[in-house]
Amino acid sequence: MAGSNPNAKPMNLTLKVWRQKNRDTAGQLVSYPVKNVSPDMSFLEMLDVLNDDLEIRNEEPIAFDHDCREGICGACSLFINGRAHGPERGTTTCQLHMRHFKDGDTITIEPWRAAAFPVHKDLVVDRSAFDRIQQAGGYISVNTGGVPDANEIPIPKTVADKAFDAATCIQCGACVAACKNASAMLFVSAKVSQLALLPQGKTERKTRVENMVAQMDIEGFGACTNTGACAAECPVGISLENINKLRREFIVAKATSENVA
Amino acid sequence: MGRKIIMSITGLFLCSFLVVHLIGNLQLFNDDGGAAFNLYSYFMANNIVIRIMEIVLLLGFLFHIYDAIVLVRKNKAARPIQYAEVRPQENSTWSSRNMGLLGTVILVFLIIHLWNFFVPARFGGLEGVVIEGAEYENLYIRVVESFQIWWYVLIYVLAMVALAYHLIHGFQSGFQTLGLDHKKYTPFIQMFGYAFSVIVCLGFAIIPLYFFFLY
Ligand code: HEM
Numbered sequence: 001m002a003g004s005n006p007n008a009k010p011m012n013l014t015l016k017v018w019r020q021k022n023r024d025t026a027g028q029l030v031s032y033p034v035k036n037v038s039p040d041m042s043f044l045e046m047l048d049v050l051n052d053d054l055e056i057r058n059e060e061p062i063a064f065d066h067d068c069r070e071g072i073c074g075a076c077s078l079f080i081n082g083r084a085h086g087p088e089r090g091t092t093t094c095q096l097h098m099r100h101f102k103d104g105d106t107i108t109i110e111p112w113r114a115a116a117f118p119v120h121k122d123l124v125v126d127r128s129a130f131d132r133i134q135q136a137g138g139y140i141s142v143n144t145g146g147v148p149d150a151n152e153i154p155i156p157k158t159v160a161d162k163a164f165d166a167a168t169c170i171q172c173g174a175c176v177a178a179c180k181n182a183s184a185m186l187f188v189s190a191k192v193s194q195l196a197l198l199p200q201g202k203t204e205r206k207t208r209v210e211n212m213v214a215q216m217d218i219e220g221f222g223a224c225t226n227t228g229a230c231a232a233e234c235p236v237g238i239s240l241e242n243i244n245k246l247r248r249e250f251i252v253a254k255a256t257s258e259n260v261a
Numbered sequence: 262m263g264r265k266i267i268m269s270i271t272g273l274f275l276c277s278f279l280v281v282h283l284i285g286n287l288q289l290f291n292d293d294g295g296a297a298f299n300l301y302s303y304f305m306a307n308n309i310v311i312r313i314m315e316i317v318l319l320l321g322f323l324f325h326i327y328d329a330i331v332l333v334r335k336n337k338a339a340r341p342i343q344y345a346e347v348r349p350q351e352n353s354t355w356s357s358r359n360m361g362l363l364g365t366v367i368l369v370f371l372i373i374h375l376w377n378f379f380v381p382a383r384f385g386g387l388e389g390v391v392i393e394g395a396e397y398e399n400l401y402i403r404v405v406e407s408f409q410i411w412w413y414v415l416i417y418v419l420a421m422v423a424l425a426y427h428l429i430h431g432f433q434s435g436f437q438t439l440g441l442d443h444k445k446y447t448p449f450i451q452m453f454g455y456a457f458s459v460i461v462c463l464g465f466a467i468i469p470l471y472f473f474f475l476y
Pocket residue numbers: 224225226265268269270271272273275276279325326329330333360361363364365367368427428430431432434435436438
């Protein structure tokens with residue numbers, strides 16, 4: 001492998017992986033030995049190697065989500081050794097490298113666990129609950145016509161920065177996975193803050209927060225108890241400030257919006 | 262989210278009750294054979310404002326506990342299948358994850374506590390005592406006697422430890438639940454909440470310890 005460290009010794013590991021045929025069957029943890037793992041591999045590459053082995057042996061490869069493999073799409077998930085996206089903070093699983101593990105380690109790999117994220121197969125969960133929350137209000141309505149000048153609307157830099165920080169949420173679901181209540185508050189708060197902070201999002205802000213919170217409850221996510229686990233495990237560092245912003249938005253909307261009942 | 266807001270408002274209201282309750286109880290330390298405390302207790306049992314606040318307080322507890330049960334159940338249902346391995350100590354504090362457990366300890370304590378002091382003080386069953394020529398109920402002697410029993414003292418001290426941990430998370434959490442968060446003030450609220458929890462619970466815990474060891 002290019003740029004690999006010649007001194008890094010290959011490792012032998014034992015994986016305990018959640019295997020589940022489909023939504024309707026029960027699953028279980030199955031042990032697999034993996035040999036000669038380079039410390040320079042990413043966690044997903046290590047799984048690729050195991051899957052190649054399984055295919056050679058005519059066994060069903062392990063299903064897991066991935067796409068960009070560069071930490072920007074949010075597709076990869078995996079609850080690794082009791083942590084969302086593994087032992088490192090501020091990283092996705094595709095950006096986690098095997099050098100954070102030791103030769104001889106046993107690694108437990110589980111899917112995100114939440115009633116709202118049913119297991120599809122093995123380590124793949126259905127995260128469409130997030131999409132439905134987005135559809136409930138995570139957008140702005142724009143009229144067609146001439147394109148307005150981008151600099152026409154003044155936005156203070158501090159506000160733009162906050163909105164941008166909130167906008168970096170990659171919808172990975174680690175916040176839900178890490179939260180003891182499987183609460184989606186961090187995700188929803190990132191989406192609500194991002195839009196509520198900017199002038200273009202203000203028109204629909206009250207209805208937006210009401211609908212998105214309602215959808216969050218319908219999907220069966222838990223309630224927030226301010227443990228802070230979500231923000232600690234979020235790969236892009238969405239801060240708890242957003243959750244408090246969401247609450248202010250929600251309280252003001254409930255008290256003053258035109259939506260009755 | 263609405264329910265959580267009630268949780269927070271009732272929780273913070275209960276915190277204000279703790280302050281009043283503690284200040285009143287400090288009269289137990291008056292070196293007057295309990296006269297000041299018994300007069301105070303008489304006032305608390307008969308003043309109309311206090312009687313109304315008593316009902317508000319009861320409602321505060323009931324809403325807090327009811328919402329606690331509903332939310333804990335909702336949160337359990339949100340994760341029907343548990344992880345085989347979790348390392349939550351890496352991302353959150355113990356008290357923040359065990360508010361229901363801590364609350365339950367407080368509730369059990371509360372029942373014992375009310376049964377022993379509040380019920381007889383309010384509905385009769387205490388001995389009489391004469392203070393400045395008038396007859397009063399002697400709650401003071403009940404306090405003194407109760408706190409000669411070692412396991413009773415132990416229950417009190419343990420309950421106050423549980424309350425302290427409940428509030429170390431709960432006080433600042435209550436502000437966050439209301440969206441009251443600002444980088445200028447939040448650090449102060451957190452520090453204040455921590456100090457509040459420790460000082461108030463220590464204050465309560467000293468009472469049984471004082472009567473057990475020093476009286
Ligand atoms: C003097 C007694 C009590 C006080 C002062 C108190 C105070 C508080 C406060 C300030 C909160 C934070 C609210 C929030 O985060 O929004 C809270 C939360 C909570 N309390 Fe209590 N509480 C008391 C008794 C109880 C009892 C008896 C129970 C249970 C039967 C209980 C269970 C809970 C639970 C489950 C939470 C939610 C945890 C969270 O959301 O962070 N509490 N309490």
